[in-house]
Amino acid sequence: MSPTPGKLEVPQVYNDTWRGWPVRPHRQQHPIRGSFLDPRPDAERGAVYHEGVDVAVRDDRPERGAPPGRTHRVFAIEGGPVSFATPRGRRGSVRIGHFGYGHIDPVVFAGEIVTPGQHIGWTWEGGWHVHLSEFVLTTGAPIVVNPLRPGGKLHPFVDRSAPxxxxxxxxxxxxxxxxxxxxxxxxxxxxxxxxxxxxxxxxxxxxxxxxxxxxxxxxxxxxxxxxxxxxxxxxxxxxxxxxxxxxxxxxxxxxxxxxxxxxxxxxxxxxxxxxxxxxxxxxxxxxxxxxxxxxxxxxxxxxxxxxxxxxxxxxxxxxxxxxxxxxxxxxxxxxxxxxxx
Structure with a gap:
């Protein structure tokens, strides 16, 4: 029998046991508007898959202390070294451990060691979300996985509405x-x-x-x-x-x-x-x-x-x-x- 497309056969091994959400409050579920595998426009291929989930934030109600053009603090949901971070002051992204955080203004630098729950950036005004991606790291290319799948770090998650x-x-x-x-x-x-x-x-x-x-x-x-x-x-x-x-x-x-x-x-x-x-x-x-x-x-x-x-x-x-x-x-x-x- 051929393998099921999209079925993850490789176990994920996290750096720690922390579970929660990358925006406040950490121990409370947040709305997700853009789901994994949603279609997204692409100039060459017409459309591609959305490689993560978009955790929504209210741009019309910025957090206290937000810099101009920024709205909400973003926090690491896993500790580890910062393997990539765009320069401060720009709309960019951060990679820490098995996770990527997109459409944010980072406040950490490549090489820095981050603890779970640490402030790592700000959401960008006009985006209404932080894009969260996850990777299973292998000896080959990283496998892009769904951060919302059962057993992942996003917790709690409750959905009582059937498809x-x-x-x-x-x-x-x-x-x-x-x-x-x-x-x-x-x-x-x-x-x-x-x-x-x-x-x-x-x-x-x-x-x-x-x-x-x-x-x-x-x-x-x-x-x-x-x-x-x-x-x-x-x-x-x-x-x-x-x-x-x-x-x-x-x-x-x-x-x-x-x-x-x-x-x-x-x-x-x-x-x-x-x-x-x-x-x-x-x-x-x-x-x-x-x-x-x-x-x-x-x-x-x-x-x-x-x-x-x-x-x-x-x-x-x-x-x-x-x-x-x-x-x-x-x-x-x-x-x-x-x-x-």
């Missing part, structure tokens, strides 16, 4: 180029590929599911609910069962969002996908523009579903989606394969 599977569709295969949402600079994969009747599927079929992970409103997002964008689902699986016999003819785990995927964003995401607006754009435009993104995902991203491998007849496609807290959503669709063989 939502809005629709399952069947299309002729199509691979459009990434574009941009109208009046924005965020990524959009345009609709393409003839929609097929589920009562007459044949040949190779691109099975697409629209699914998202709405979050239980946390903290100050309750006061600015338009910022509470749904997350990319954590795990997705599909089972196909022949109705006449009840036999399972196909079962696969589509992906897990534990580590970076090894396939292009245009194969993982299906046409119709749209990135959510960044927080500053959402604050300015939420009365006239939809802030939430749209996640359409391919259940068979590489070679599509080859229906010619099955006998003609009736089948049931069952889709399951999980969030990082383990909440489960299920949806299904009855289909007819009609290849004439």
């Amino acid at each position: 939502e599977i809005q629709e399952i569709r069947f299309h002729a295969p199509a691979t459009p180029d990434w574009a941009r949402r109208p009046k924005t600079s965020v990524a959009r994969l345009p609709h393409e590929g003839e929609r097929l009747s589920r009562d007459r599927l044949f040949g190779r079929v691109d099975v697409r599911v629209r699914v998202s992970d709405p979050q239980t409103l946390v903290g100050w997002f309750q006061e600015l609910p338009w910022l509470a964008a749904p997350h990319h689902p954590f795990r997705l699986a599909v089972t196909i069962r022949q109705l006449q016999t009840g036999r399972v003819v196909r079962r696969r785990e589509v992906f897990r969002a534990e580590q970076m995927l090894g396939l292009p964003a245009g194969r993982h995401f299906a046409p119709g996908t749209e990135q959510n607006l960044p927080a500053n754009g959402c604050m300015a435009l939420h009365r006239s523009v939809r802030c939430d993104g749209i996640y359409w995902l391919r259940l068979f991203p590489l070679r599509y579903w080859d229906t010619t491998r099955l006998s003609d007849g009736r089948y049931r496609v069952v889709v399951r989606a999980w969030d990082v807290a383990g909440n489960l959503a299920t949806a299904e669709a009855a289909v007819t394969i009609a290849n004439g063989v």
